[in-house]
Each structure stands twice: as C-alpha cells, then as structure tokens.
Amino acid sequence: MNTKGILFDIQRFSINDGPGIRTTLFFKGCSLRCKWCHNPESISPKIQLNYNPKKCILCGRCVGYVKGHGIKISNGKLKIDFNKHEQNFKLIDICPMKAYGKYGKEYKIDELLEIILKDKDYYDNSSGGVTFSGGEAINQIDFLCKLGLKLKKMGIHICLDISGYDPKNNIEKTLNFVDEYLLDYKLSEQRKFKDCIGKKFDFNKVIQILDKNNKSVILRCPIIPTVNDTEKHFKAICDISNKYNNIRYVDILPYHNMVKNYKFKHINAHTRYRVPSDEGKDRWKKILKKNGLVNGIIENERI
Numbered sequence: 001m002n003t004k005g006i007l008f009d010i011q012r013f014s015i016n017d018g019p020g021i022r023t024t025l026f027f028k029g030c031s032l033r034c035k036w037c038h039n040p041e042s043i044s045p046k047i048q049l050n051y052n053p054k055k056c057i058l059c060g061r062c063v064g065y066v067k068g069h070g071i072k073i074s075n076g077k078l079k080i081d082f083n084k085h086e087q088n089f090k091l092i093d094i095c096p097m098k099a100y101g102k103y104g105k106e107y108k109i110d111e112l113l114e115i116i117l118k119d120k121d122y123y124d125n126s127s128g129g130v131t132f133s134g135g136e137a138i139n140q141i142d143f144l145c146k147l148g149l150k151l152k153k154m155g156i157h158i159c160l161d162i163s164g165y166d167p168k169n170n171i172e173k174t175l176n177f178v179d180e181y182l183l184d185y186k187l188s189e190q191r192k193f194k195d196c197i198g199k200k201f202d203f204n205k206v207i208q209i210l211d212k213n214n215k216s217v218i219l220r221c222p223i224i225p226t227v228n229d230t231e232k233h234f235k236a237i238c239d240i241s242n243k244y245n246n247i248r249y250v251d252i253l254p255y256h257n258m259v260k261n262y263k264f265k266h267i268n269a270h271t272r273y274r275v276p277s278d279e280g281k282d283r284w285k286k287i288l289k290k291n292g293l294v295n296g297i298i299e300n301e302r303i
C-alpha cells in the first residue's frame, strides 16, 4: 500500500471543481495524451525538473555544472535536454535565480489532511469539500482510497475527476467514498480516440457503473474547435445527458490556451488550437438547445 501520493498542485478556495468552496488536489500521472492538455506537467507519474525562462539570467552556472552535457546557451536562450536532466534536481540548488524547480511533490496522508482541514468551515458553510483531480487520480488508487476514506469519515464531501479510461476497474474501488464524479466526455467518435487522446476505450462502461450505483455525475465536456465542435458531438452530449438520470448537469468547457509556454519545453504532445469566439459559443448553445439539453452550463452560465 502506497503511503505517499505525488501531487503537482493544490488549489484552495476552488469554485469550479464541484459544488461550493473546495480544495482541489491535482494528482500526477495520466494515461491519456490529449492534444489540448493544459496540464502537461500532470502526465508523467514521476516528479520532474522544470525550468522557467522568465527567471533565467543566462549566467551559465548550470551549463558549467553539467560541463555542457545536455545544457547549453544558444541564440540567447538556454537549451536543456530534458531526456538527460529530467531527474537532475541538483540544478535547483545550482541556479542563483531559482529558475529550476520541480513538477510534483510527495505528500503523506497527514500532511494533506492538515492542508485540507484548514478550510473545513468554508466547506461546511458552502456545501463544498475536496476534489481529487489530475492527471488521473485513480492512477494512484491505493493512496487515493486511503485519503478518501479518511475524509469520508470526517464528513467531508468528495468529488473525483475521471477521464473514463479505467482498464484496471479502479472506479469501483472509489464508489464507497466519492459523493460526486466529474466525468469527462471528450469525444463521441471512436476513430478520433487514438489520434486525439492517445487511447481507445468504451466511455459507456464507466457511466453505466456510476448510474447503476446511483452516483451523481457532472458531465464535463471540453470543446475544442476543429476537433469536437461538431453537431454530431453536441447531439451525443445531449443524448447521454438525457439518458442517464444520475447526470446532475452538463458543464461545457470551451478550449482556452492560458498555459505557460515553458511548461511544454519537454512535453511534445501539445497542439495549439483556435480559441472559440463568442459567436462560435452561441452556435454551440443553439445546437445543444435544439437537441434537448436540459441542464447545461457554459462558463458558469446556464445554457
């Protein structure tokens, strides 16, 4: 049983990851490779070196430290071979400007409880709680269950963000402590799965398990122009939300590119897409209404 979990972020006072005021824990490690991922630092399950060029003054101290192997200054920029240095955390101490850091940190259960419980009054007064997000939190299933059950015993409301990709049947292990699932619905056309998210899987399997167990679901639908902003996909969203009574509402998430560029220096999977216009979003709303969407929101507004 893993007694430590690896997280890459903790957001207190979060209001977009389930009901009320919440603390969102972002777990490291994801099995998918969504081309539009805005948390690429979540993909690897390991703690990784990061580098922020905005802090770097090109003093060359790190280049000297590695004797030029895998780090060099070229055309006024620092070039780092992350295949060589992803785990070279000594660089963090070498840099006088703190340009190096880490993606990810190990936590014990008690350390997380201490952080989470600081805001218990806010959860109680806003019907909020804790959300497990990522990455894919179920990839660290032992740690997740241990923490989840402790929080459950304390009466804290728990949400779990899932992609629907669950080859090890880990979802079933979370049913006894998760109150509400934030289930992603990214694609309705199987032929796009491999190319756009890296894996093929049956989305219906997970939603059926949650439905059978009367688990409340918020269906989260990232909409990426040229990938899934099609009439066919919007109709599929409506069909699913009308079919399953356990879906509390559909959350339409328009693609955005508010991502720090340096995050992608050592992650190749990301592709930039066009940010949808207001007119484009109005078109989506019309299609959703036409196809009978009952409970839907987009950017916190009812559709």
Ligand code: SF4
Binding pocket: 055, 056, 057, 058, 059, 060, 061, 062, 063, 078, 094, 095, 096, 097, 098, 099, 100
């Ligand atoms: S030591 Fe720090 S500031 Fe100097 S070149 Fe390396 S990253 Fe930049």
